[in-house]
Amino acid sequence: MEVIVVGLNHRTAPIALRECLAFQEDTLPEALHQVNALPSLRENMILSTCNRVEIYAAARDREKAVFDLKDFLSQYHHLSLKEFEKSLYSYTGEEAVKHIFRVASSLDSMVVGEPQILGQIKDAYDIATQAKTSGLILHRLLHRAFHVAKRVRTETKISNSAVSVSSVAVDLAKKIFESLERKTVLLIGAGEMCELAAQHLVSGGIEKVLVTNRTYQRAVALADQFKGEAIPFEEMNMGLKRADIVISATDSPQYLIRHDQVAKVVKDRRQKPIFFIDIADPRDIEPKVGEIENAYLYNIDDLQKVTFENIKDREKEAVKAEAIVEDEVVQFVTWYRSLDITPTIVSLRKKFEEIRKRELEKTLSLHPDLSDKEKKSLEALTSAIINKILHDPVTLLKKANEEATADLYLDAIQNLFQLPGGAPGSSDPNPDPGVEEVEESVESNELSRN
Amino acid sequence: MDTHFFKLAALLYLIGTLAYLGYVLFLKGALSKSATMVVFVGFASHTLAFLLRYAEAGHTPVTNLYESLSFFAWMVIGILLVVQLKYPVKVLGAFLSPIALILMLFALALPKEIVPLAPVLKSFWHPFHVFFAFLGNAIFALAFCCGVMYLLQEHQLKSKKMGAITQRLPSLMVLDDLNYQSLKFGFPLLTLGIITGAIWAEYAWGRYWGWDPKETWSLITWFLYAASLHQRLTVGWRGRKAAIMAIAGFLAVLFTFLGVNLVLPGLHSYANW
Numbered sequence: 001m002e003v004i005v006v007g008l009n010h011r012t013a014p015i016a017l018r019e020c021l022a023f024q025e026d027t028l029p030e031a032l033h034q035v036n037a038l039p040s041l042r043e044n045m046i047l048s049t050c051n052r053v054e055i056y057a058a059a060r061d062r063e064k065a066v067f068d069l070k071d072f073l074s075q076y077h078h079l080s081l082k083e084f085e086k087s088l089y090s091y092t093g094e095e096a097v098k099h100i101f102r103v104a105s106s107l108d109s110m111v112v113g114e115p116q117i118l119g120q121i122k123d124a125y126d127i128a129t130q131a132k133t134s135g136l137i138l139h140r141l142l143h144r145a146f147h148v149a150k151r152v153r154t155e156t157k158i159s160n161s162a163v164s165v166s167s168v169a170v171d172l173a174k175k176i177f178e179s180l181e182r183k184t185v186l187l188i189g190a191g192e193m194c195e196l197a198a199q200h201l202v203s204g205g206i207e208k209v210l211v212t213n214r215t216y217q218r219a220v221a222l223a224d225q226f227k228g229e230a231i232p233f234e235e236m237n238m239g240l241k242r243a244d245i246v247i248s249a250t251d252s253p254q255y256l257i258r259h260d261q262v263a264k265v266v267k268d269r270r271q272k273p274i275f276f277i278d279i280a281d282p283r284d285i286e287p288k289v290g291e292i293e294n295a296y297l298y299n300i301d302d303l304q305k306v307t308f309e310n311i312k313d314r315e316k317e318a319v320k321a322e323a324i325v326e327d328e329v330v331q332f333v334t335w336y337r338s339l340d341i342t343p344t345i346v347s348l349r350k351k352f353e354e355i356r357k358r359e360l361e362k363t364l365s366l367h368p369d370l371s372d373k374e375k376k377s378l379e380a381l382t383s384a385i386i387n388k389i390l391h392d393p394v395t396l397l398k399k400a401n402e403e404a405t406a407d408l409y410l411d412a413i414q415n416l417f418q419l420p421g422g423a424p425g426s427s428d429p430n431p432d433p434g435v436e437e438v439e440e441s442v443e444s445n446e447l448s449r450n
Numbered sequence: 451m452d453t454h455f456f457k458l459a460a461l462l463y464l465i466g467t468l469a470y471l472g473y474v475l476f477l478k479g480a481l482s483k484s485a486t487m488v489v490f491v492g493f494a495s496h497t498l499a500f501l502l503r504y505a506e507a508g509h510t511p512v513t514n515l516y517e518s519l520s521f522f523a524w525m526v527i528g529i530l531l532v533v534q535l536k537y538p539v540k541v542l543g544a545f546l547s548p549i550a551l552i553l554m555l556f557a558l559a560l561p562k563e564i565v566p567l568a569p570v571l572k573s574f575w576h577p578f579h580v581f582f583a584f585l586g587n588a589i590f591a592l593a594f595c596c597g598v599m600y601l602l603q604e605h606q607l608k609s610k611k612m613g614a615i616t617q618r619l620p621s622l623m624v625l626d627d628l629n630y631q632s633l634k635f636g637f638p639l640l641t642l643g644i645i646t647g648a649i650w651a652e653y654a655w656g657r658y659w660g661w662d663p664k665e666t667w668s669l670i671t672w673f674l675y676a677a678s679l680h681q682r683l684t685v686g687w688r689g690r691k692a693a694i695m696a697i698a699g700f701l702a703v704l705f706t707f708l709g710v711n712l713v714l715p716g717l718h719s720y721a722n723w
Contacts (some may be wrong), residue, residue, distance in 0.1 A: 168612070172607070174621060175621050176620075176622050176623065177623050178485060178620075178624050231686030269689065271685075272622070273689065290608065294688070296608070296688070302610045305610070306610070306612040310612075435565065
């Protein structure tokens with residue numbers, strides 16, 4: 001049994017192609033069943049986000065499985081393989097495990113360290129579990145991937161800094177105002193830029209949204225969207241007096257807000273701090289405004305600069321994260337290599353033989369007067385017992401191996417008899433709370449498979 | 451006996467200070483938590499030292515420079531512990547605990563024998579005077595730290611650097627609020643300290659006010675804080691200006707407390723060593 005990955009992501013395929021190959025959530029279970037019907041593999045799950053489409057599978061025959069999965073993608077999406085094969089990548093074995101760990105830890109993301117991907121993988125895994133297309137190997141693999149992601153998150157600073165312009169703006173606002181609660185934002189302009197920025201602030205906790213625009217109707221429309229208040233453009237200063245944060249994004253060719261005007265407003269505000277965010281090009285706010293005490297001005301370039309610096313920081317942290325991933329890959333691969341039948345039988349026999357020898361020696365030392373013949377009989381007796389006991393399980397294992405269903409038994413034997421090479425983290429007393437519910441559904445899944 | 455506990459407290463403050471600084475460097479929450487624990491134990495030991503000395507001397511043991519420095523440090527740590535309960539300002543320890551530590555080290559270098567109380571100091575008003583004055587001073591130390599942090603943070607934000615310093619320092623709003631709260635509590639305490647001092651002076655020297663250097667400087671300090679409070683309430687001085695005032699005010703406090711004793715001769719020079 002081998003872990004394989006087939007897919008494409010934001011680096012290998014343009015968005016148009018990714019959209020063509022994406023899976024819809026409501027039809028995902030059906031797709032999962034179709035994949036599982038392929039004879040070359042036994043378990044699978046599909047991860048489909050706006051940046052990647054990937055199928056994770058446990059394959060009986062890895063080359064055949066990779067071929068089958070590519071073929072499946074082509075048929076399912078009614079797209080000739082030639083059109084997208086160049087964008088596809090496939091990994092097997094250790095490489096595949098590493099890839100999945102990296103994806104879950106957000107090391108393979110467009111914005112390294114962004115947190116959404118972990119949730120997306122959890123969702124994809126949940127769907128596969130409900131569709132009963134994931135089994136022992138994917139369960140362990142994903143459980144481990146969540147663990148790796150958690151380690152990366154806590155042991156490195158990869159997700160510490162904001163890396164989008166609007167999250168940087170929110171961070172800055174919090175460094176001035178501590179929190180956005182009970183704060184008022186004034187939007188100057190009613191375009192898409194303002195709307196987006198406002199959405200970010202409102203979800204960050206802003207209480208009141210004021211909107212002003214040259215065309216009053218558009219201000220009203222946008223204000224309604226946020227249950228806010230529209231202000232006539234001529235009365236902008238009224239808005240400046242009330243707002244804590246001002247976002248300006250108009251296409252006005254000259255400055256709309258000037259130094260002297262803000263100096264007066266700040267005085268009228270009794271020096272209450274005000275934070276200007278100028279995302280217009282050309283600028284709406286005179287740069288000198290930033291020199292006024294208790295007024296803070298960031299334009300789009302400033303925000304972008306902070307963003308780039310934070311991204312650089314993340315990339316440094318990513319090096320540490322890669323080391324964690326490497327370490328975890330080794331552990332995982334050790335476990336799943338142990339699911340081979342021959343070494344399992346060998347170590348099982350070895351364990352029984354050791355027990356037999358130890359107990360026999362104890363008995364013999366208690367009865368030093370036994371004759372050689374009697375000793376030989378005891379040897380033969382104990383060996384026979386062990387062979388008889390092991391006969392049925394070993395036969396069953398060999399049979400299951402031919403049918404490629406041995407992994408469950410192998411894992412059970414590893415755990416029941418505590419053989420070396422047991423599952424990583426299987427005796428972890430504190431599993432990641434975030435995956436507990438996932439685990440539960442997996443267990444019920446495994447029961448129903450039996 | 452009391453000096454053993456005093457030295458133990460100084461040692462614990464040293465460890466606490468290092469842990470607080472470690473927190474600032476590595477941002478490990480556990481460091482800041484354990485620093486507070488250590489400092490708390492140090493504070494308990496310091497309190498014990500104070501009580502033992504009180505029992506032995508039979509009067510409030512704030513009569514010479516060693517005792518005053520120790521008492522000041524004790525108040526500063528007390529303020530640090532109280533503020534940490536209410537405000538989420540983890541870096542504060544890295545600013546306040548070094549101040550207490552310096553006061554402790556200074557005190558360590560001084561003679562620590564209990565000397566019989568000078569007759570002029572024997573008064574009902576003495577404990578009140580030192581309590582108000584030093585609690586006020588400790589609160590102004592807090593305001594000073596907030597002022598320094600405010601200026602640093604403001605500079606970062608104005609120069610558009612969102613780096614390690616920005617990340618570690620609290621928001622401007624919290625710093626300014628702490629500064630204002632300090633002023634609100636510190637100023638009345640300073641006023642009470644001066645008033646009780648004047649009453650005590652009437653008993654000790656037969657006049658309420660004699661323009662002795664200590665008295666003069668405490669009045670200068672009082673005017674600085676009064677101006678700061680007045681401006682905040684009338685024209686909304688806050689942020690940068692308030693931070694500068696808090697720093698200037700605390701420098702005046704320090705000069706009133708130490709500079710006057712060391713540089714200018716006067717009636718309060720009993721506090722010389």
